[in-house]
Amino acid sequence: MLAAALVVIVLPTFAAAQYGPPPSGPTTTAAAAVPSAPADTPGHMNIDVAFQGQFVFHPANITAPNGTFVTFWFPNTGLDHSVTQSSFAAPCTYLAATSNSTAGFDSGLQSAKTFTINITDDTKPIWYHCKQVGHCGMGMAGSINAPATGNTHDKFVAAAMAIGGSEVTENDNGPVTGGVNGIATAAPAASTGGAGGSGSSAATSLAYNAPLALLAGALALSLALL
Numbered sequence: 001m002l003a004a005a006l007v008v009i010v011l012p013t014f015a016a017a018q019y020g021p022p023p024s025g026p027t028t029t030a031a032a033a034v035p036s037a038p039a040d041t042p043g044h045m046n047i048d049v050a051f052q053g054q055f056v057f058h059p060a061n062i063t064a065p066n067g068t069f070v071t072f073w074f075p076n077t078g079l080d081h082s083v084t085q086s087s088f089a090a091p092c093t094y095l096a097a098t099s100n101s102t103a104g105f106d107s108g109l110q111s112a113k114t115f116t117i118n119i120t121d122d123t124k125p126i127w128y129h130c131k132q133v134g135h136c137g138m139g140m141a142g143s144i145n146a147p148a149t150g151n152t153h154d155k156f157v158a159a160a161m162a163i164g165g166s167e168v169t170e171n172d173n174g175p176v177t178g179g180v181n182g183i184a185t186a187a188p189a190a191s192t193g194g195a196g197g198s199g200s201s202a203a204t205s206l207a208y209n210a211p212l213a214l215l216a217g218a219l220a221l222s223l224a225l226l
């Protein structure tokens with residue numbers, strides 16, 4: 001009972017701190033898919049995979065300096081997605097190794113996970129997509145440090161959508177660490193928390209976010225007492 005009351009008190013406080021005042025954008029109050037990305041913190045940016053159930057990354061394009069950790073938050077909606085590095089020339093195709101470059105990163109198809117890359121060259125763009133059947137062709141593609149002119153983020157997504165239903169189904173061989181211009185140092189980690197998330201073992205991925213850690217702790221306590 002005490003824990004339940006605590007959650008009731010903590011939740012609105014947390015929601016206000018996390019989202020701030022209503023912006024000019026969508027005003028929906030529907031629960032986000034679980035888990036959804038928390039707010040950015042210094043040196044650490046967060047991206048929702050399949051934001052609000054749509055076949056998009058959100059934000060789909062970011063500017064992230066060297067050493068920034070970018071964490072992708074996979075929902076727990078029963079449909080797997082991936083964060084798979086590709087190229088501007090071939091948006092929906094995994095970036096294989098060449099004679100002068102290592103292979104791209106790939107989370108592999110995942111649900112309820114986080115996958116983090118470290119930006120290692122902010123002077124070059126990172127292009128990526130979701131390898132789930134049909135998703136890239138529907139526009140589930142994103143970029144990091146894309147230029148404002150020339151090969152822009154918008155052109156990249158347009159190229160993915162131009163492929164549309166002709167998208168070639170990709171193999172899923174599980175997570176691939178490493179990458180080009182940004183590297184994953186670990187396979188995806190379990191995640192049962194996040195903004196609007198629920199669960200009882202999210203301490204690790206939430207450690208950098210005090211309000212979230214507080215919420216997770218309250219939820220864990222309430223679950224333990226059920």
Ligand SMILES: *[C@@H]1O[C@H](CO)[C@@H](O)[C@H](O)[C@H]1NC(C)=O
Pocket residue numbers: 061062063146152153154
């Ligand atoms: C993302 O792309 C949009 C549309 O091209 C652009 O207006 C915006 O500045 C870009 N944001 C970043 C962070 O690159």
Ligand SMILES: *[C@@H]1O[C@H](CO)[C@@H](O)[C@H](O)[C@H]1NC(C)=O
Pocket residue numbers: 098099100101
């Ligand atoms: C890498 O090799 C490809 C051909 O395989 C070439 O087009 C590209 O310019 C090379 N890149 C660098 C940085 O040398």
Ligand SMILES: *[C@@H]1O[C@H](CO)[C@@H](O)[C@H](O)[C@H]1NC(C)=O
Pocket residue numbers: 066067068118119120121185
């Ligand atoms: C992340 O990348 C930056 C820039 O390449 C590097 O200096 C830093 O050591 C990396 N951090 C980790 C934990 O790998």
Ligand SMILES: *[C@@H]1O[C@H](CO)[C@@H](O)[C@H](O)[C@H]1NC(C)=O
Pocket residue numbers: 066120121122123
């Ligand atoms: C980021 O790291 C890359 C690779 O070491 C380097 O070429 C680039 O100049 C760095 N960016 C900045 C803004 O220093």
Ligand SMILES: [Cu+2]
Pocket residue numbers: 050055080081082130131132135140
């Ligand atoms: Cu997807």
